[in-house]
Amino acid sequence: MTNSFTRKYGAEILRKPQFAAVLIAVVLGLGYVTAHGGMVSGIGIIILPFIISYIYLVFMVPKAGLVGMYILNFTAIGIGRYVKGVPMGLTIDAHFILIYASLFFMAFFRKIPWSNAKNDLTLLAVVWYAYALFQLVNPEAVSRVAWFYAMRGVSLYMLFAIPVLFILFNKNKDLDMFLKLWAVFSVFAVLKGLMQKFIGVDPFEQAWLDEGNDSTHLLFGKLRVFSYYSDAGQFGAAMGHTGVVFSILGWHEKKSFKLKVFYLVVGFLGLYGMMISGTRGAIAVPIVGGALYFVLKKNIKILALGLVMGVAVLVFFKYTSIGSGNYTIQRMRTAFDPNDASLQVRLANQRKLKTYLASRPFGGGIGSAGGWGLRFSPHTFLAQTATDSWYVMIWAEQGVIGLVLHLCILFYIVGKGAYVIMFKLKDEEIKAKMSALVCGIFGIMGASYGNGVLGQMPTGILIYSSMAFLFMAQKLDKEQTELNALNDKN
Numbered sequence: 001m002t003n004s005f006t007r008k009y010g011a012e013i014l015r016k017p018q019f020a021a022v023l024i025a026v027v028l029g030l031g032y033v034t035a036h037g038g039m040v041s042g043i044g045i046i047i048l049p050f051i052i053s054y055i056y057l058v059f060m061v062p063k064a065g066l067v068g069m070y071i072l073n074f075t076a077i078g079i080g081r082y083v084k085g086v087p088m089g090l091t092i093d094a095h096f097i098l099i100y101a102s103l104f105f106m107a108f109f110r111k112i113p114w115s116n117a118k119n120d121l122t123l124l125a126v127v128w129y130a131y132a133l134f135q136l137v138n139p140e141a142v143s144r145v146a147w148f149y150a151m152r153g154v155s156l157y158m159l160f161a162i163p164v165l166f167i168l169f170n171k172n173k174d175l176d177m178f179l180k181l182w183a184v185f186s187v188f189a190v191l192k193g194l195m196q197k198f199i200g201v202d203p204f205e206q207a208w209l210d211e212g213n214d215s216t217h218l219l220f221g222k223l224r225v226f227s228y229y230s231d232a233g234q235f236g237a238a239m240g241h242t243g244v245v246f247s248i249l250g251w252h253e254k255k256s257f258k259l260k261v262f263y264l265v266v267g268f269l270g271l272y273g274m275m276i277s278g279t280r281g282a283i284a285v286p287i288v289g290g291a292l293y294f295v296l297k298k299n300i301k302i303l304a305l306g307l308v309m310g311v312a313v314l315v316f317f318k319y320t321s322i323g324s325g326n327y328t329i330q331r332m333r334t335a336f337d338p339n340d341a342s343l344q345v346r347l348a349n350q351r352k353l354k355t356y357l358a359s360r361p362f363g364g365g366i367g368s369a370g371g372w373g374l375r376f377s378p379h380t381f382l383a384q385t386a387t388d389s390w391y392v393m394i395w396a397e398q399g400v401i402g403l404v405l406h407l408c409i410l411f412y413i414v415g416k417g418a419y420v421i422m423f424k425l426k427d428e429e430i431k432a433k434m435s436a437l438v439c440g441i442f443g444i445m446g447a448s449y450g451n452g453v454l455g456q457m458p459t460g461i462l463i464y465s466s467m468a469f470l471f472m473a474q475k476l477d478k479e480q481t482e483l484n485a486l487n488d489k490n
Contacts, residue, residue, distance in 0.1 A: 059102045063168050067181070069095040073458040074185040078192075078228025081204045089457070093152065096160040103167065116170060117163035120416075121471040124409050129159040131405060132366060135398060141365025146376035150367030150397070153455035158464045165468035172476050175433060175469050179249065182462060183266045186242040190273040193227040193235065197276055224278035230456060236279025237444065237453040241462070242270030244289035245440040252432030275329075281450025287313065289443025292414075296421055296435050346388050353396055356381060363399035370452065390448035390455065414442050417470040425473060427480040434473045437466040 058065035069092060076088040103112050132155040136147060169178065201209065201223070209217060217224045217232055224232035247267030253260035274282045287310065294306030316322065317333045357363065364382045367373065370393055373383030387393040395403040417438040425431045441463055448454040454463060469476075 055098065058098050059105065062099050062102045062106065063174075065095055065099040065102065066164065066169055067177070069099070070178070070181050070461070071185070073461045074189070075228060077230045077457055081208050081228075089152075092157065092457070092461070093160075096157075096164070099164055099168075100160075103164075113167055117166040119166070119471060121413065121467060122163050122166070124412065125155075125159045125162045128406070128409055129155045131398070131402060132156070135362070135366045135402075138362050138365045140360055140363065140368075142368055142380055143365075143376040146367025146372045147365065148367075149376075150370075150372045153457070153460050154366060154394075157455070157460055161461055161464040162468045165465055166472065169465075169468075170472055170475070172430075172480055175476065178465060178469070179245075179433070182242070183246060183263065185458075186239070186246075186270055186273075187266060189227045189229065189235070190239065190269040193225040193273055193276060196223060196225050196227065219278065222278070225273070225276045227273070229458070232277045233279045233281070233451040234453055234456050234459065236274050236277030236282035237285060237447045237451055238459050238462075239270045239273030239277060240282040240285030240447065241289075241440050241444055241459060243267050243274060244270075244286050244293075244443050245436045246270060248293060248436035248439060249432065252428070252435075255429070279451065281447050284446040284450060285440075285443035287443075288446030289439040292418065292442045293435060293439045296418060296439070298422055346386075349385050349387070350392060352385055353387075353392065356385075357395065357399060361399045361401050363395065363397045363402055366397050369393055369396045387452065389450060390452040393452050410441075410445055413467050413470070414438060414445070417441075417467075417473070420470075420473050425477045427477050427484065430473065430477045430480050434470055437470055441466055441470075 054064075054068070058068070072088075072091050072095065076091055080088040106112060132151045135141060135151070136144065141147065169175075196205065205226075213231070217226060226232040226235045229235040229238060245267075246263045247270075250260055250263030250265075250267050253263055271286065274285070291306065291310065294303045297303065322329075364380070368377060368380060369382040369385070369387050373380065377383050382396055385396075387396050391403060391407075394406050398406075417434065421431055421434050421438065425434065444454055444459060444463055453459050
């Protein structure tokens with residue numbers, strides 16, 4: 001039997017020569033790797049134990065991988081400004097692969113409800129990805145590497161996200177967690193945006209502006225706030241999305257006054273973040289999303305009120321000069337000017353694309369336009385012609401066939417979601433949550449005509465997740481109705 005009084009503990013063990021030798025070897029190894037591979041390599045070694053622990057956690061609790069994925073979805077682009085040389089965008093792909101791998105191995109020990117993902121939404125995701133795969137053999141495609149990078153946001157994340165949510169995130173508490181994560185990181189995003197607006201950008205953000213982004217983010221001496229998102233356009237649309245979703249949630253929240261106030265504050269901050277981004281097209285999110293919300297209410301008086309509010313907004317921005325001394329209001333006002341120079345340039349580019357695509361029904365290949373086009377095929381027509389819009393980008397890269405297919409899928413999802421909300425759901429809480437999600441989707445669809453936001457981080461995965469929850473609506477409604485009945489009995 002070991003004598004506890006003579007057993008060695010803590011620092012006494014480290015005094016042994018073998019432990020000291022190991023410690024010295026680790027320090028020297030870390031120094032060598034850092035000296036030859038740079039600071040990123042050194043940091044990588046330091047965080048390696050945490051990565052291994054996290055992977056183990058995901059294999060034990062796959063839901064943890066989804067939570068991690070949502071956190072990275074908000075922060076990866078921002079982290080990329082501070083940590084150079086690490087492809088942060090690929091961490092989302094790694095998370096999805098890790099989650100599916102954990103489910104695969106877990107299936108050897110317990111039943112995984114794969115059948116939960118058997119529905120029309122998953123089928124639509126498969127069809128859309130199949131069309132993206134077809135683009136690999138598009139004779140017009142110049143770069144297969146560009147296809148790999150670009151198709152992820154266009155179709156792969158939709159295919160990855162939707163089934164796994166049906167399998168893992170299919171309870172009311174999961175929906176609540178999703179919404180709260182969204183709310184918290186949106187608040188952080190607005191706070192970061194306020195720092196940029198009132199204090200100024202930090203050295204890393206300034207370096208990003210100096211790379212050429214100042215031409216689009218510093219207009220007339222005013223900064224278009226971008227927070228820790230990819231750019232001001234994405235930040236503005238994402239904040240408009242947040243504003244619509246959480247304003248609706250806050251308005252309808254009845255069980256918790258604190259949660260009601262929190263959601264209303266998040267909604268207000270989202271709309272304010274949209275304004276300070278200087279992204280004119282983002283105003284379509286609350287306009288289009290709000291219009292659908294008034295329709296969903298199935299109330300003539302509320303619909304009439306919505307029409308009056310919509311006309312008031314139009315009159316304010318288009319036919320008055322009230323608030324023109326405020327740069328933010330004046331910037332948004334230009335979105336209602338049909339003679340705006342930026343709009344005319346976009347229309348001219350679309351006319352050029354129409355001629356080019358007339359003989360190319362399948363487009364020029366995924367990744368041939370926009371940033372990926374400039375990176376992998378910079379001298380081609382599509383790379384040199386700005387698309388600006390998500391739909392114009394889909395049209396340019398996947399042709400009129402791809403655009404029609406994409407729009408049909410989106411409108412089917414919104415149409416079915418609206419129908420279920422209006423005629424199938426019974427529980428008012430679930431109805432409010434689904435109304436918020438479908439209005440957010442529809443708002444982003446509206447804004448995507450002016451900016452390429454739908455498939456970008458973090459909006460894309462939020463949209464695909466919202467779609468999944470929308471198609472779970474009747475299941476969640478039944479769960480909540482049964483719970484309410486049980487509580488009433490008790």
